[in-house]
Amino acid sequence: MSDVAHTAGVSLVTVSRAINTPDKVSPETLQRVRQAIRHLGYVPNLTAGSLASSRSNIVAAIVPTLSNLVFSETVDALAATLAHSGYQLLLGQSAYSADEEAALVDAFLGRRVDGLVLTGLSQSAALRAKLRRSGIPVVQTWDFPSSPNQNDPIDMLVGFSNIEVGRAAARHLLSRGHARLAFIGSDEERSRLRLSGFEAEAREQDAQAVEVSLIPPPVSVNDAGRILEGILARNTGVSAVFCNNDLLATGLLFTCLKNGWPVPDRMAVMGFGDLPLSRATSPGLSTIRIHHTELGKRAGKLLLSRLSGKSIARPRQNIGFRIMQRSST
Amino acid sequence: MSDVAHTAGVSLVTVSRAINTPDKVSPETLQRVRQAIRHLGYVPNLTAGSLASSRSNIVAAIVPTLSNLVFSETVDALAATLAHSGYQLLLGQSAYSADEEAALVDAFLGRRVDGLVLTGLSQSAALRAKLRRSGIPVVQTWDFPSSPNQNDPIDMLVGFSNIEVGRAAARHLLSRGHARLAFIGSDEERSRLRLSGFEAEAREQDAQAVEVSLIPPPVSVNDAGRILEGILARNTGVSAVFCNNDLLATGLLFTCLKNGWPVPDRMAVMGFGDLPLSRATSPGLSTIRIHHTELGKRAGKLLLSRLSGKSIARPRQNIGFRIMQRSST
């Protein structure tokens, strides 16, 4: 930077201003500085800038995995929203592990990121306290408090109630005349919340049974088919399955088709997530739509508002969900 | 840090060493320092560390979008590989735009990232020169040079030949007895490379026609179905379609099923990418498998080797591809 300053015949600060606040520099000076920058191939060191200004222009996000489209599309929208305002995204994957998440948070706080986006509300009390003390804006996503057992939000929030999703799914299947239900999902926090809602609703409506299978993540397409075969072999009378993600549900749909089990007459299948691909199956997959790109966008906007010092009208947003009834139920 | 030093009764350097190179500190001192750190809730400022050491422990990656599973799974594997060695991932999305990519590179170089992963080989001469001058390790991915028209690699490379993919697809369809082919893909660099290979092979084998449709990204499930309807309406005699991504191909498969067009007898459908979901369709989707998680892993390993000063046996790796013939062709 001092090379640039010499070449342009100005001081260091002027170069800094020419780069960061060009309208505070006279047009002629600006031009000389820019020319010097180009001439020397100068690349400003943003790390030094961050240290001096204590703003990193980096936002971090932690998701369980990018190998699930619902999360990668959320991150896509988040990164795009932030990029418009000059923020970059530092990404961490927790693999559904609270320890990994905590370790990532430490690393990100150490980097003095300007904001943080988390998945879920289940962070430990210690972690929540640490984040509150850090003073940086935090957005939790992918859930919304509904039961008294859930933690208090750390700061901002944009999500939907997983428990209500579970309830809505049970309600839907019961209303279609099914009395014996199955739940197949991956064994992780939010899936278990949906299960708890599903079971609660089934209980309250006197459903005759709920068969539960939780698969350790990552799940694969054929898992649900395998599990359903087991359920059918036991003659449990199950006639409807709620698969806790569309990959499982679509795989199950295909299994039913292959085995000649009529959907939804022999077996009703319901998914979660509304993946682009699942929208085109035949029969159409009934599922629960989460507007996950909106979720990423709103998380980004919340952070940007806070970072630009604006007051935030609604720091805790429930974006809800929608039952997409198609032909599989 | 100086608070910690005072509390532990040592100097700044010792605290630094206790954190970064604990085996260079006596056990008793180490314990005192660690206790002070915990007691004070000290979080080391990695930005300051980066500035002083000129190592950021950050690697940046640029992909077109995370909303395509082939890329998000690659990034997943890359991030996981890097995380094992303490590197974090800074992510940029180019939206298939060379300008966006160039802007992201500038930002990342400014942050003094320790390494960079790019998608494709089509960077401008200026950008390639800038990256070479920067001296940081760069890995280009998702393509491999085969035609003399392609650019020289910047540094390291792990990919496969998109042109050869196109050729292989044409060869496969022609060998199945189809003489009039269609190509449907998104209008972007690598898809066009596959198209060029597809057309070249078709020409050399005297195929009677290749109908081409390029869709501006992002593509959606039903795009290919709509296009095929147009092709059929024109009575072109096309009997086989190469869809340049599995989302399109699977959508097309569903369209054919819905319309009662027998697959592959009336219309053969071939995809690209081998998405998890597409593996379970019925009829099974013939497609081209890219081991994209391996791609991410190798890109990460190449960077890690270089960053740890190891010599690299094969800095340019062609991981190839594989034709997965299932029932749709």
Place this chain on the structure above:
DNA sequence: ATGAAAGCGCTAACAG
């Protein structure tokens, strides 16, 4: 094994 001194490359605060 520990410490003192000298920066890393920039921005903030103040002055003119």
Place this chain on the structure above:
DNA sequence: CTGTTAGCGCTTTCAT
């Protein structure tokens, strides 16, 4: 509009 001064919070020598 421009410049001077003083750090930001660490790590890197080089000593001891």
